[in-house]
Amino acid sequence: MSNAFTAYLIFLGPLVVVLGFVIASMLQRRGAGVVEPGFFERNGAGLATFLILAVGFWALVMIVLPQLYLIDYSFHPKLPPSQRGGPRDIYTLANYRYFLFGSPNDTSQWNATHLNAFWITILVSMIITIANFAICYPLAYYMAQVARPKIVARLMLLLVVPYFINEILRAFAFLVMFGTGGLINDILVGLGLIHERIDFIGVDVALYAGLTYAYVLIMMFPLYNAIESLDRNQVEAARDLGAPWWHIHWFVVLPHAKPGVASGATLVFMLCAGALAAPLILGGPKTLWFTPIVYDRFFQAFNWPQGAAYALMLLAACMAFVLIVMRLFKVSLSEIAR
Amino acid sequence: MSADIDIDHVTIRFGDFVAVKDVSLKIAGGEFFSILGPSGCGKTTILRTVSGFLAPTAGTVRIGGKDMAGVGPNKRPTALIFQNLALFPLMSVAENIGYGLRVRGVPGKERRRKADELLSLVALPGSGDKRIGELSGGQKQRVAIARALAVEPQVLLLDEPLSALDLRLRQHMRTELRAIQKRVGVTFIYITHDQGEALTMSDRVAVMNHGVVEQVGDGHAVYDSPATPFVASFVGENNGVSGRISAVADGFAQIDTALGSLKGRAGAGLEPGAAATLFVRPERLRPAAEGIAAMVSATAFEGHLTHVGLSCADGHSLTMSLGRDIGAHALTPGAEVRIGYNPAEAIVLRQEAR
Numbered sequence A: 001m002s003n004a005f006t007a008y009l010i011f012l013g014p015l016v017v018v019l020g021f022v023i024a025s026m027l028q029r030r031g032a033g034v035v036e037p038g039f040f041e042r043n044g045a046g047l048a049t050f051l052i053l054a055v056g057f058w059a060l061v062m063i064v065l066p067q068l069y070l071i072d073y074s075f076h077p078k079l080p081p082s083q084r085g086g087p088r089d090i091y092t093l094a095n096y097r098y099f100l101f102g103s104p105n106d107t108s109q110w111n112a113t114h115l116n117a118f119w120i121t122i123l124v125s126m127i128i129t130i131a132n133f134a135i136c137y138p139l140a141y142y143m144a145q146v147a148r149p150k151i152v153a154r155l156m157l158l159l160v161v162p163y164f165i166n167e168i169l170r171a172f173a174f175l176v177m178f179g180t181g182g183l184i185n186d187i188l189v190g191l192g193l194i195h196e197r198i199d200f201i202g203v204d205v206a207l208y209a210g211l212t213y214a215y216v217l218i219m220m221f222p223l224y225n226a227i228e229s230l231d232r233n234q235v236e237a238a239r240d241l242g243a244p245w246w247h248i249h250w251f252v253v254l255p256h257a258k259p260g261v262a263s264g265a266t267l268v269f270m271l272c273a274g275a276l277a278a279p280l281i282l283g284g285p286k287t288l289w290f291t292p293i294v295y296d297r298f299f300q301a302f303n304w305p306q307g308a309a310y311a312l313m314l315l316a317a318c319m320a321f322v323l324i325v326m327r328l329f330k331v332s333l334s335e336i337a338r
Numbered sequence B: 001m002s003a004d005i006d007i008d009h010v011t012i013r014f015g016d017f018v019a020v021k022d023v024s025l026k027i028a029g030g031e032f033f034s035i036l037g038p039s040g041c042g043k044t045t046i047l048r049t050v051s052g053f054l055a056p057t058a059g060t061v062r063i064g065g066k067d068m069a070g071v072g073p074n075k076r077p078t079a080l081i082f083q084n085l086a087l088f089p090l091m092s093v094a095e096n097i098g099y100g101l102r103v104r105g106v107p108g109k110e111r112r113r114k115a116d117e118l119l120s121l122v123a124l125p126g127s128g129d130k131r132i133g134e135l136s137g138g139q140k141q142r143v144a145i146a147r148a149l150a151v152e153p154q155v156l157l158l159d160e161p162l163s164a165l166d167l168r169l170r171q172h173m174r175t176e177l178r179a180i181q182k183r184v185g186v187t188f189i190y191i192t193h194d195q196g197e198a199l200t201m202s203d204r205v206a207v208m209n210h211g212v213v214e215q216v217g218d219g220h221a222v223y224d225s226p227a228t229p230f231v232a233s234f235v236g237e238n239n240g241v242s243g244r245i246s247a248v249a250d251g252f253a254q255i256d257t258a259l260g261s262l263k264g265r266a267g268a269g270l271e272p273g274a275a276a277t278l279f280v281r282p283e284r285l286r287p288a289a290e291g292i293a294a295m296v297s298a299t300a301f302e303g304h305l306t307h308v309g310l311s312c313a314d315g316h317s318l319t320m321s322l323g324r325d326i327g328a329h330a331l332t333p334g335a336e337v338r339i340g341y342n343p344a345e346a347i348v349l350r351q352e353a354r
């Protein structure tokens, strides 16, 4: 993309967004018989224009443009700066081919290391998401429907305080805890449950535990909010009609909390699949996690186009996965955002 | 099928606070029984105890002769209709009604048939596929009743189910509820703080105050022969004049008040010298040749009745309600009148020692 084009995009983009808003609101007004005060009437023309400009600018510059660059990048070969834009700077699928086959042009063999890491990342992220849900649901239900406000406040504090500590430090804490000479091994040996110390880090237990823990809050809050908005009488009504507890959860609480579950699960899954620090710190020597590989493409191999291709593959796979799951559970995007 | 309910010396505490104090009620099978009382007097608490969400601190609840201690709400032959109905908004009308049957493992077709049957019972035929959000207040009300009836409870407990409706709909639903109760023959315990509701619908009414049942009886008994000053002033409009008993004889009591010596039927436990209050209903007061001296302070025309505000000696005020056939138009503010009543239509009640 040329510089002039980019500059136009940056400054004209928001204007396009504003125009779009105005047109959309006019169309909607015409369609619906009821005339509600529009965005412009409610906020005043000046403020409304500013808001839309600011949001448009932010969305474009911070979100859309970098992704577009990344996409563009991923289809180019790796070239020294002097040759960029030159005759060798052509569009190519070489980076994607490398991801699949471990070589830019030979397609006889699969790139087993990277593909395995890719699938394992997605699979484990899924398991961690489910584990997070299993941990958070009872707690969220207890806090939202059963506990007194005082206890809820205390539990909230307990949940949040550990997150005051930096993510990296927390990962190191897990490293210490799960190490061969760490607290958990000490306890297990002390209790006589095991005789030989277990290498939790080598078998990735530390990593999975660390990842699970890292995203507990992110599952917790949407879930808590969703369950909290359920009228307590509905639970009692179900019980009064004879429902056993599991039936109430399955047919009354969960359907109500579905948007919260969906947004929590989406966030945890995406963040987990994209986690970098925890796998770097807690991963054992043989750990397969995809993000460190992407990182290596960028900063070890200095192959930015390939890194871009890898990052995009992960992004696309995650998005596809999330969309499929949402379709399966009949949740719409707007519900998640609610 | 309907079951009788025996609430036997039940006390319910929340910490130090006694919400229900030694209440005993016997409700017959198939009866429409109302509990009437001001907000916060413990009505919902009693209902939640009968349905099993609360365990009594002391006392026993028996349904159909069986002690309900330790029996959970999902195992009791009761169905509760909540103050806010608590319908399941994510389910259709038919699914709501069928929920209790689904819990019991009834297959889908059978549930649907039952739901349609109940919908015609509550005069909502053909709305099984509607969403809850598409229903009006009165329709929701009926769906809640149908949902509760679907599990064939022996007792239906209703917690002020009409309080959210507007006046016209409320009056309509009163007759409707009564008709439904007659049709299904289930015992109804109906909670309300609206005395009109209690009087029009019920076979019997219990009047509660501060966690205590003050009187149980049919509408006439509660209205015409209140047992306590609270019942007299809570059920319907009433004029109360306080004073001291001067004489009790032949079922009538003479009471010395600021408005002179007045006479009325004697309530229980009266003796000369005791503090007491004479109650006489506004519609029992009449202009008279001799009687209490009063001055008209205001009049309010309400169609079939005209309410006349009266100020009497010592700053006392009374209300008199006159029908159309009595010349209320002569009573303009400022007019001096004399007021009388038939002593058999007034009642003198002992002031509770508090």
Ligand SMILES: Nc1ncnc2c1ncn2[C@@H]1O[C@H](COP(=O)(O)OP(=O)(O)OP(=O)(O)O)[C@@H](O)[C@H]1O
Binding pocket: B014, B017, B019, B037, B038, B039, B040, B041, B042, B043, B044, B045, B046, B193
């Ligand atoms: N779970 C509880 N913990 C503590 N106090 C409670 C609890 N439930 C009810 N109370 C108290 O018990 C008293 C009676 O409450 P209840 O809900 O039975 O009143 P009510 O007669 O149904 O009133 P309303 O007509 O307003 O619904 C109230 O003073 C209330 O504050």
Ligand SMILES: [Mg+2]
Binding pocket: B043, B044, B045, B083, B159
């Ligand atoms: Mg109540």
